[in-house]
Amino acid sequence: MDGIHDLGGMQGFGPVDVDHGGHVTMADWENRMWAIARTTGAPDWTVDWWRHITERLPPHVYLDVPYFEKWMLTYTTGFITSGVFSAEDLLADRDPTANSPDAPRHDLTEVLEQLRNGTSSTRKDIPDAPRFTVGQPVRTQADVYADHTRLPRYARGRTGTIIAHHGAYLLPDLNARGVKKHEHHYTVSFTAKELWGAEASAVDTVKLDLWESYLVQTG
Amino acid sequence: MTRFDGEEAAQVHRHLHAHLPSDPALRVKALESLLVERGMVAPETLDAWVEAYSEHIGPMRGAQVVARAWTDPAFRERLLANAAEAIKEFGFEGHATGNLKAVANTPTDHNMIVCTLCSCYPFSILGMSPAWYKSSEYRARAVREPRKVLEEFGVSLDPEVAVHVWDSTAELRYIVIPERPAGTEGWDEARLAAIVTRNSMIGTHRTLTAEAE
Structure with a gap:
């Protein structure tokens, strides 16, 4: 959609309200x-x-x-x-005396423990071999039909280079509909010139983490 | 059961926005009160979560990781190879760091992190994200004009220093390993960690100094 x-690349926004604190x-x-x-x-x-x-x-x-x-x-x-x-x-109006007697009570120690144990990843080994290899040039899909996708507009129909393969992860486009499908996943590097035109820096890059179905072979 | 119907979600949004009180504090209060009334959550548990993130989980964690990367070459190698595993040596694994990549600055390369599509952030090692990180301004501009954005943070880069912007579009989260400043030879990890700023680990601060800000 x-x-x-x-928002990536959208113009007309003002300066960033910076802070330097921790x-x-x-x-x-x-x-x-x-x-x-x-x-x-x-x-x-x-x-x-x-x-x-x-x-x-x-x-x-x-x-x-x-x-x-x-x-x-x-x-x-x-x-x-x-x-x-x-x-x-x-x-509707609420009962101000409600106090959720049956809901679980967790204190700080339990919460910190839950947080540590809450680390997760949808990475999974799948039988299909990855279609792309590190160093290979690829082009992104120009058109997206899914309601939800993680291929931003600014990086569609652009050519980049695979710089990492991470294994297979849940495809967001289907996961947003409750459908679980794993797909190979890569980091792709794009030059600033490829994304933003000839006036962009000759040395800058933008890296995106993209799923296999977002990519097509070039040449 | 969830219907996963985006059109329905859009209709509910319009209905809620038209009928809820405009004050966000009242909106959140209405939600919390209903969840408590339904027995879905206890206020005391929410208190504990607030305390965890406001007092215990924050950028001091990332700073410790950076300090060790500066002092222990073997750790630095492990961190750059698989940061999600390496932070377990501190017990810092947790929320949104199940897949984590550390990217190291060098004299010729500067790394900077953004999430243009939402606001992905490595919470378990950097804590709550600063307001600017979630702002439309930063999300829109960081990928297109990173050098102008960096100027606003007081970072001026030579044209030959390459800026690499990592747009967190997937499960992978990022932390920048800034360069160790001169004048810190012989310092221990704790002393080094105190000079690592949060922004330097997002990439909107580049040159750390031997004195904490």
Whole structure:
């Protein structure tokens, strides 16, 4: 989907609001939303479906609302479209004394342990041999038909060089629809000139991590 | 069951945005209250998660990894070969670092990390991402005009120094290994870690100095 989320290379944005500090300060509601995101969800959600829900925000909302408000809208829409609760449930008055007696209580030590054990990867060995090898030039697909894809607009129909093969990972385009299919996965390096034209730096590059079906053989 | 229907999601978004209170704090409160009422989460558990990320998981972790890479050549080799495995030596594995690549700056090459499609970040070693990293400005411009963006961070590069922008489009996450500054010979890991800035590990800071900022 050519959505508003696909920002790479889009022009008209102003300077970056830089900071040099090490500690990120967040408002209480932002922290709460982050914690909700780490602890709840529907059992059959996939990370790509979750990303696609965000991509479906109205474009003006996507650009306007604070970052963690997008998360609130994404999680809420996710719960509603999974039948966990309805929009009316959310908008109704709440019982202020509710305290979730049956929900699991975890303290800091348990949370830190869960975090350490939460490391994950969808990498898997598959019988198909990789179609491309390191050093090989490839071109990216010019057209994308999937609702969700990780091939950004700015890198479509461009020629680059495979610089790494990582094995097979879940293809996001299908994972966003709840369909699990592993596909070989590569890092592809593009010159700045290939992506942005003759006036770009002669030495700069952009690297993207791309799935095999995003790529076609050149020449 | 999830229906995985993008059109339905778009309709729900429009409905919610029109009917929810406009204050994001009230929006999140409404969600938390409903989840608590439904028994899906306990407020105390949310408190613990907030504390974990605000007090215990942050860029000091990445800084320790960088400091060891500076002092221990064998570790540096392991880190560059498979960073996801190497950070387990510290117990720093976890959220969003199951596939991790370390990219090292050199006098002729500068590395910089972005996620143009969303906001992917190696949380378990760098903690919460700074606001600018998630901003439309950074996401739009980092791939197209990285040198102008770097100038805004105070980084001026000679034209012959190559800028490599890594767009985190997949499960792989990145950490930049900045160059060790002169004047730090003989320092131990803890002292070195104190001068490694978060931005240097994302690639929007290049020249570290022997004095912490």
